[in-house]
Amino acid sequence: MTPDLNNYLIVGALLFGLGTFGFLTRRNLILMMLSAELMLHGVSLNLVAFSRHYGHYDGQAFTVFVLTIAACEAGISLALILALYRRRKTLDVHVWHELGEATPSEKLLRGSLTMDSPVAEPELPKLVPTGRVPTLKGEEVKTHA
Amino acid sequence: MYLYYLPILLGCVALVVALTAKRRTQNVFGMFIGLGALVFAGMLWFEPSIEWVDNILFLVFAGVAIGASGCMVTSRDPVYSALWFALVTLSVCGLFVIQAAAFLAAATTIVYAGAIIVTFLFVIMLARQAGKADYDRRSNQPLFAAAIAFVLLCAMLVYLDNGQVRKGLNKTSPAQLTQLLPIPAGLEPNALSRPASGESFGTMRGLGRSLFGDYLYSVELAGTLLLLAAIAAIAISPKRVGGHL
Numbered sequence: 454m455t456p457d458l459n460n461y462l463i464v465g466a467l468l469f470g471l472g473t474f475g476f477l478t479r480r481n482l483i484l485m486m487l488s489a490e491l492m493l494h495g496v497s498l499n500l501v502a503f504s505r506h507y508g509h510y511d512g513q514a515f516t517v518f519v520l521t522i523a524a525c526e527a528g529i530s531l532a533l534i535l536a537l538y539r540r541r542k543t544l545d546v547h548v549w550h551e552l553g554e555a556t557p558s559e560k561l562l563r564g565s566l567t568m569d570s571p572v573a574e575p576e577l578p579k580l581v582p583t584g585r586v587p588t589l590k591g592e593e594v595k596t597h598a
Numbered sequence: 599m600y601l602y603y604l605p606i607l608l609g610c611v612a613l614v615v616a617l618t619a620k621r622r623t624q625n626v627f628g629m630f631i632g633l634g635a636l637v638f639a640g641m642l643w644f645e646p647s648i649e650w651v652d653n654i655l656f657l658v659f660a661g662v663a664i665g666a667s668g669c670m671v672t673s674r675d676p677v678y679s680a681l682w683f684a685l686v687t688l689s690v691c692g693l694f695v696i697q698a699a700a701f702l703a704a705a706t707t708i709v710y711a712g713a714i715i716v717t718f719l720f721v722i723m724l725a726r727q728a729g730k731a732d733y734d735r736r737s738n739q740p741l742f743a744a745a746i747a748f749v750l751l752c753a754m755l756v757y758l759d760n761g762q763v764r765k766g767l768n769k770t771s772p773a774q775l776t777q778l779l780p781i782p783a784g785l786e787p788n789a790l791s792r793p794a795s796g797e798s799f800g801t802m803r804g805l806g807r808s809l810f811g812d813y814l815y816s817v818e819l820a821g822t823l824l825l826l827a828a829i830a831a832i833a834i835s836p837k838r839v840g841g842h843l
Contacts (some may be wrong), residue, residue, distance in 0.1 A: 457647045457656065461697065462758055464660045467639075468667055468690075470606075470751040474613060475671035477743035480733040483722055484676055487683050490714065491667055494690050497706075505697045508799050510791040510808035513699050514816075517809060520702075520709055521820040525827035527714045531721050532835040538725045539836045545733035 461502035468495030482537070482544045486530045493523050605642060606751045608635035609668070610744040616672040617740045632668050636661055655696055663689035674734050676722045684715045698800025788812040 468491055475488030497516045504512025534544070541548055612635055616628030640661065646653045663686050670682035687710040694703040790811030793804045809817055 457645060457652070459645055459758060460643070460656060460660070461693065463643050463755070464663065464693065466751060466754040466758070467664050468686075470747045470754070471613075471664070471667045471671055473750060474610075474743050474747040475667075477746060478617060478737040478740050479671070480736075480738050481676055481731075483718060483725075484679055484734075487679060487718065488671065490710070491670070491683065491686065494663075494686065497702075498690060498693060501694055501697045501699045501702060504699070505799070507787070508793065509787045510793070510805050511788060511812075513702055513805050514791065514808045514813050516699070516702050517705070518813075518816060518820055520705060521824060524709055524714065525823055527717060528827050528831040529834065531717055532831040535721060535724070536834055536836050543727075543733070544725055544731070546738075547733070 458502055458506045461498060465495040465498040465502070468492070468498065470495075480546050482534050482546055482549075483531075485546065486527065486534070490523060490527070493519055602642060603752050603755065605635045605639035606748055606755070608632075608638060610748045613668060613672060613747075614740045614744045616668075617737045628672070632665070636665060652696060655692070659689045659692035659696070663693065674730055676734060677719065680715055680718045680722060683718075684711050687711050687715070699805075700800065701802045701805055 472488045472490075472492030472495060475491060476485050479485055479488060497519045500512040500516045500519070502512075504510060504516075537549060538544060608631060612628045612632035614628075615631060616625055619625040619628060640657060644653075644657065666682045666685040666689065670679045670686060673679045673682060687706060691703040691707050694700070694706065788808070791808040793799045793801070794807075797804060
């Protein structure tokens, strides 16, 4: 029974609120994920404070699970972010407003137009050689890029 | 009574000023408002306990955690944001230690500061553009988000204090605290999650008994989930072609 439970709850609430603010305002995908982790910190602080308050280990056990979920989430989200970045070379959320394919036009839906109308090419990654081409004894070396 | 919610308002103003700052002076101005809000909040909300060491440690860790998370949210450079987040994690771990959760503090430091932050930093540096990107410089509806955060925090504080703030309720006596937050009747805590008789709360042995006693199936599930997440991350992550991302 510690008398300072409320202090910890307030700190947890503030961390959660700051995380919410960051998640809503930041446009960088990575920073949005970091803000979500900040909210998780607030939650685990609450759990630990209640665990101490009631004198049981339940809250601490839950915090271990929160930690596990946070690790899983970070791994998968970073893989997704990398895959998204590879397609459009930006981390801006606004670019990813629509993830689906373009809606087929009215004519196509009514059947008066067949699929041979121009369809947007999927954005494929382009290979760009970086850096200076190294030269060996004055002659250029062929790169396979 | 309304004074009680003023620090939240000040903090929201500081966040908006720091996020929309065009010049460095405005940024510093926002930082000062935020510091003022923090000090004000500490004066209004902090309920000191009997141990002065606890008080000082709590104030330092909580202040650093909230201040660093404010910096993290408003920083223009994602690398600095990640580093601020590491500082937040370390301070939260300090709070864990005060709350008798030493194992959790160590685990959180290792998992967050050791693994998650490093992975985030790697991804930030992989996806880095020349100069500061536009999406880092201009934020998305800061006023609107500040309003939402303000309402959310006020609601949480109202609920926390149950409308009985500063009305002569002596909150420092444990009896009244349990009266405020009683364990619901007919709800026994898990048998293995209680500290054994003669054992103080907060030992690693106790947490281990709880985890591998009451929560054994959950631990197994969590381990399986970690494995699945690792496989999923490998499957999702883009394949490298010719050494380019």
